[in-house]
Amino acid sequence: MAKNLSPDRWSLKEGVGAFIPWMGSYKTMRARNARTGVLFILPFIIGFCLFMVVPLIESIQFSLNDVTLVPGEGYSLSWNSFYNYRYAFTIDATFTQYLIDESGKMVINTIATLVMSFVLAVILNQNFKGRTLARAIFFLPVILSSGVLAGIESQSQTFNMLSAMSEEAANASGINISASLQSLLSISGVGSGIFDIIFDMIDAIYDIVMASGIQIIVFLSGLSAISPSLYEAADVEGCTAWEAFWKITFPMLSPLLLVNTIYTIIDFFMKNSNTVMEHINTLQNNSQYGQAAAQSWIYFAVALAFIGISSFIISKGVSSSEN
Amino acid sequence: MKTKDTSRANKAEHLSRTRRNSGYVLKSRIRKGTVSVLRALLLFGLCFMIIQPIISRIGVSLMTESDLYDSTIVLLPRHVTLENYKIVFDLTSFLRKDFPFLDSMLNTLWVSLVVSVLQALSCTLVGYGFARYSFPLKKFWFGCVVAMIIIPPQTISTALYANFNAFDIFGIFTALTGKPLNLLKSTIPYMLMSLTCMGLKDGLYIYMLRTYFQGIPKSVEEAAFVDGCSTMHTLVRIMLPDAVPTIMSCFLFSFVWQWTDLFYTRNFFKGINMYSTKLSTMYSQMARYFSKDANVSVVVSQAREQQLINIGVLICIIPLIILYVFTQKTFVQSIAMSGSKE
Structure with missing residues (x-):
């Protein structure tokens, strides 16, 4: 009886019975339900084992071996004592360069995307005319910057010879605001390193907005879940809008910050336009399967490290702000 | 005549009310107005940035090749064509x-x-x-x-x-x-x-x-x-x-x-x-x-x-x-x- 009260504990007999039909116990309703549940997720289990676990193991093997595809028979492996990893770090001239570049870009982009989507969500949550339309437009990039479209946009250096042309025209007549501001500030000698980053961000604002569709929606949903009575109470107590933002809105949204950070990092790392991804794809097309596998594992490890670090920092920050 | 009277009375009442609450309502109304104008500007700018590539693509797609090299043409094609x-x-x-x-x-x-x-x-x-x-x-x-x-x-x-x-x-x-x-x-x-x-x-x-x-x-x-x-x-x-x-x-x-x-x-x-x-x-x-x-x-x-x-x-x-x-x-x-x- 006591056992039945804790829904997450299973005896070995029930556990076996849920996965293997002809063994174990399935007489109790709980056990039968468990079996139904397993049946429901069975497609996932099969798929995960066949198309995720097996390839993962093979991919680790690939990364440790010299791989040659034998037409009609699969592939053959020969151990080459971490040559692929050594290749990635010491022989491949571009890989480490790309990796460092992309990581740096990722950090800046993630921060910018989070700030941008946060601000936009706060704005879009207010009541004004045309709100639905504005929301619809801000969500459009989710569709328009996916897959092949994102790649094409970034590879066409003159994405829009038009914009390049207009920029030129603006330069000629001296009304390129960001450039002139930048030169002004650098002449006056204010810490140029940080300003460079900020100006890079401003120039990349199109990419940032294009990358923040889902994040805006997630923040918006969090905002609409905050009860308005909180703000009313704060207002009655003489809280200014600024204080209300930092004392109510920000803490209430901070759990979603973690979700959005992880989503942004993954999104950035998996983009086709990513130079590391392109590099790995090129290797694969050149039949350097071992090297490609090794490099994608290194890349994945880096991504995972970033996710780990950022979620550690954020969860620390969230818990401290709650205390 | 009557409407003018009432509007004048309204104005007077408004003024006295503003004086009584030392301009609180007026101030907050101005603040709200400014905020909504700024918000509209920001949102319009960003929305435009998202939409603009699509519009310019449509424009460019209808141009003939000679239009492409003409620097006086930015968005609207001079010779419309569907050849492309x-x-x-x-x-x-x-x-x-x-x-x-x-x-x-x-x-x-x-x-x-x-x-x-x-x-x-x-x-x-x-x-x-x-x-x-x-x-x-x-x-x-x-x-x-x-x-x-x-x-x-x-x-x-x-x-x-x-x-x-x-x-x-x-x-x-x-x-x-x-x-x-x-x-x-x-x-x-x-x-x-x-x-x-x-x-x-x-x-x-x-x-x-x-x-x-x-x-x-x-x-x-x-x-x-x-x-x-x-x-x-x-x-x-x-x-x-x-x-x-x-x-x-x-x-x-x-x-x-x-x-x-x-x-x-x-x-x-x-x-x-x-x-x-x-x-x-x-x-x-x-x-x-x-x-x-x-x-x-x-x-x-x-x-x-x-x-x-x-x-x-x-x-x-x-x-x-x-x-x-x-x-x-x-x-x-x-x-x-x-x-x-x-």
Whole structure:
């Protein structure tokens, strides 16, 4: 009886019975339900084992071996004592360069995307005319910057010879605001390193907005879940809008910050336009399967490290702000 | 006369009220006005930034080649032509002369449809299983779903490629036909993967649907059980009708992302003409296309290349935008719902 009260504990007999039909116990309703549940997720289990676990193991093997595809028979492996990893770090001239570049870009982009989507969500949550339309437009990039479209946009250096042309025209007549501001500030000698980053961000604002569709929606949903009575109470107590933002809105949204950070990092790392991804794809097309596998594992490890670090920092920050 | 009086009286009252609350109402009204003007400016700017590329693409797509080099033309073409579209249609269905009209587009359409139906179906079942049943190792399997979201498909693509190059389950096919199957030329591998929740972004859909199904009160299920409703009946008659918007949105996401997907398409649909692969290789096709009449190779100017690519992108996104206009609510709402519980 006591056992039945804790829904997450299973005896070995029930556990076996849920996965293997002809063994174990399935007489109790709980056990039968468990079996139904397993049946429901069975497609996932099969798929995960066949198309995720097996390839993962093979991919680790690939990364440790010299791989040659034998037409009609699969592939053959020969151990080459971490040559692929050594290749990635010491022989491949571009890989480490790309990796460092992309990581740096990722950090800046993630921060910018989070700030941008946060601000936009706060704005879009207010009541004004045309709100639905504005929301619809801000969500459009989710569709328009996916897959092949994102790649094409970034590879066409003159994405829009038009914009390049207009920029030129603006330069000629001296009304390129960001450039002139930048030169002004650098002449006056204010810490140029940080300003460079900020100006890079401003120039990349199109990419940032294009990358923040889902994040805006997630923040918006969090905002609409905050009860308005909180703000009313704060207002009655003489809280200014600024204080209300930092004392109510920000803490209430901070759990979603973690979700959005992880989503942004993954999104950035998996983009086709990513130079590391392109590099790995090129290797694969050149039949350097071992090297490609090794490099994608290194890349994945880096991504995972970033996710780990950022979620550690954020969860620390969230818990401290709650205390 | 009378109205003038009342308006004057109103004004006086207004003034005295303002004096009485020492301008509080007036101030807050001014503040609100300023905020809304600033907000409108900011939103307009950003929205314009998102929309502008589409508009300029449409403009550029209608220009003749000479218009491209004319620096006085920015957005509106001087000589309107639809010739470019024909060229892009030809370029994207390069392989089949007998059916020159958008062969690859039709392929993309049916592949996206089939894949997204399969994905929505399997993810619904799996999400439902995760949300409504408890079974041993549930946390472990859900961890696997999350892992699937995080692991980039590129990590396993090489192995998958090799796997489908010589496909075999426990040596069955080798035993039957003497050698393993080569599935690289067919669409079967990817269909199998979508059916088993391993397709593009399937982890996300499982997550969304699970969050939705978790929100349904347990008592609904119990009432159905007491009234003698079977498991399948509970799912089909009680759970699914309410879940249609969420499932629809998974379907739509899957459709849209599959439509534009390059990674899986490039790896798994080598045998058939897909629009996204065509689009990404359009650069290399152009020189050959323009030189196919004469025997000299033609250098296509960069502006021209860009124009044709832009048209390709436009053709790709127009169906999606039309779809989005009609289903915008479904898209946004379900993400919002699943986000609120994350």
